[in-house]
Amino acid sequence: MIPTPVTTLTQAQAADVRALAAAAARHDGVPPLSEAYLLRLDQPNAATHLLDRGASGGLAAYGQVAADGAAELVVHPDARGAARGGGLLAAAAEHGARAVWAHGDLPAARALAERSGLPRKRLLLKLLRELTPADASAPDALPDGFVFDHFRSGDEADWLRVNAAAFAAHPEQGRVTRADLDRLTEQPWFDPKGLILLRAKATGDLVGFHWIKIDPAEIVALPAGGRAPAGEVYVVGLAPEVHGRGLAGPLTRAGLRHLAARGLPAVVLYVESDNLPALATYRKAGFTDLERHASYAVGTVERT
Numbered sequence: 001m002i003p004t005p006v007t008t009l010t011q012a013q014a015a016d017v018r019a020l021a022a023a024a025a026r027h028d029g030v031p032p033l034s035e036a037y038l039l040r041l042d043q044p045n046a047a048t049h050l051l052d053r054g055a056s057g058g059l060a061a062y063g064q065v066a067a068d069g070a071a072e073l074v075v076h077p078d079a080r081g082a083a084r085g086g087g088l089l090a091a092a093a094e095h096g097a098r099a100v101w102a103h104g105d106l107p108a109a110r111a112l113a114e115r116s117g118l119p120r121k122r123l124l125l126k127l128l129r130e131l132t133p134a135d136a137s138a139p140d141a142l143p144d145g146f147v148f149d150h151f152r153s154g155d156e157a158d159w160l161r162v163n164a165a166a167f168a169a170h171p172e173q174g175r176v177t178r179a180d181l182d183r184l185t186e187q188p189w190f191d192p193k194g195l196i197l198l199r200a201k202a203t204g205d206l207v208g209f210h211w212i213k214i215d216p217a218e219i220v221a222l223p224a225g226g227r228a229p230a231g232e233v234y235v236v237g238l239a240p241e242v243h244g245r246g247l248a249g250p251l252t253r254a255g256l257r258h259l260a261a262r263g264l265p266a267v268v269l270y271v272e273s274d275n276l277p278a279l280a281t282y283r284k285a286g287f288t289d290l291e292r293h294a295s296y297a298v299g300t301v302e303r304t
Contacts, residue, residue, distance in 0.1 A: 001084055003050035003063065003091045013051065014041040016059040024074045030104035030291060032074035036172070037064050039183055048095045050088060054079055063088045068171065069098035071298070085112050089298070097298045105294040118296035123273040126291035127282055128220060128230070131267055135260035142250045145202065151195035156181055158206040166237035173235060189215045196254050198247065208238040208247060210255040220266055220290065231259035233269035248281045256285070
C-alpha cells in the first residue's frame with residue numbers, strides 16, 4: 001500500500017482520479033479535491049501525484065502535493081479502514097507536503113490528524129445564503145466616485161495587480177499568476193459578465209472586483225430542506241487604498257444581484273475563519289455556516 005509518485009498523469013490516470021473523487025463526494029457529501037487540484041490533473045509537472053492501486057488494480061487512494069507544499073488526499077469509500085489514509089499521509093510528507101487539507105473536516109480526517117500529531121493550521125468556512133427576488137432588483141448604492149463594469153480582454157494585468165494587493169497575505173489567492181488566470185477564464189463556467197469590476201469613475205482605474213461562479217455541479221442542501229443549485233461568490237477583492245470607503249457591501253450585493261437575476265435560488269462562498277472583517281460583511285448579508293474545511297500542518301509522519 002505504498003503509493004506510487006508521478007509528476008505527470010496520463011489521461012487514463014486523471015480519469016481514474018476524477019472517478020475516485022466523485023465516489024468519495026457521493027459517500028461523504030463533500031468533494032475531497034478542490035478546483036485547483038482538479039485543474040492540475042491535466043498539467044504536466046505541476047504537482048506530485050500519489051497513486052495507490054488496490055489488489056484489483058483500481059485506484060484505491062490518491063494524493064496530490066502542490067508546489068507550495070499543500071496537499072489533498074482521498075481514499076475510496078470501499079478501500080477505507082485498511083490504514084491507507086496513514087500511508088498516503090506519510091507518502092505526502094515524504095514528497096514535500098507541509099500542510100494537508102481535510103475538506104468537510106470529517107471525523108475520520110480529524111482522527112487521522114490526531115493520531116498523526118498534526119495541529120490544525122487553518123479553518124476555511126463555506127457559507128450559504130438563499131437568494132430572493134429582492135436580490136435581483138437591489139440598487140447599486142455605490143459611494144460617489146465609483147462605477148461598476150465587467151471583465152474584458154485586456155483587463156488581465158489590472159486584475160492581477162488588484163488581486164495581488166488585496167490578497168498579499170493570503171497563501172493561495174495572492175499568488176495567482178497570468179497562467180492561472182488564463183486557465184480559469186478558459187473553464188466552461190466562466191462568464192466575463194460574472195467578473196464584476198469596480199472602477200474609480202474619474203480615472204477608470206480598477207480598484208476592486210467580485211467574481212461570480214455558476215457551476216452546474218454546485219448543488220447544496222437548503223436550511224428549509226431539499227437541495228438546489230447554487231452560484232458561488234468565487235472571490236471578492238478590494239485594493240488597499242479604497243478600504244474603509246463603504247465599498248464591500250455594494251460590491252457583495254452586485255454579485256448577489258447577478259446570481260438572482262439568473263434564477264439561482266442560493267449562493268455559497270468560502271472565507272477564512274479568522275478574516276473577521278469579511279465574515280462581518282457576509283453575516284450582515286445573511287450568510288450562514290454550511291461546511292468547514294481544515295488545513296493541518298504536516299511534520300514527519302510515520303507509516304502505520
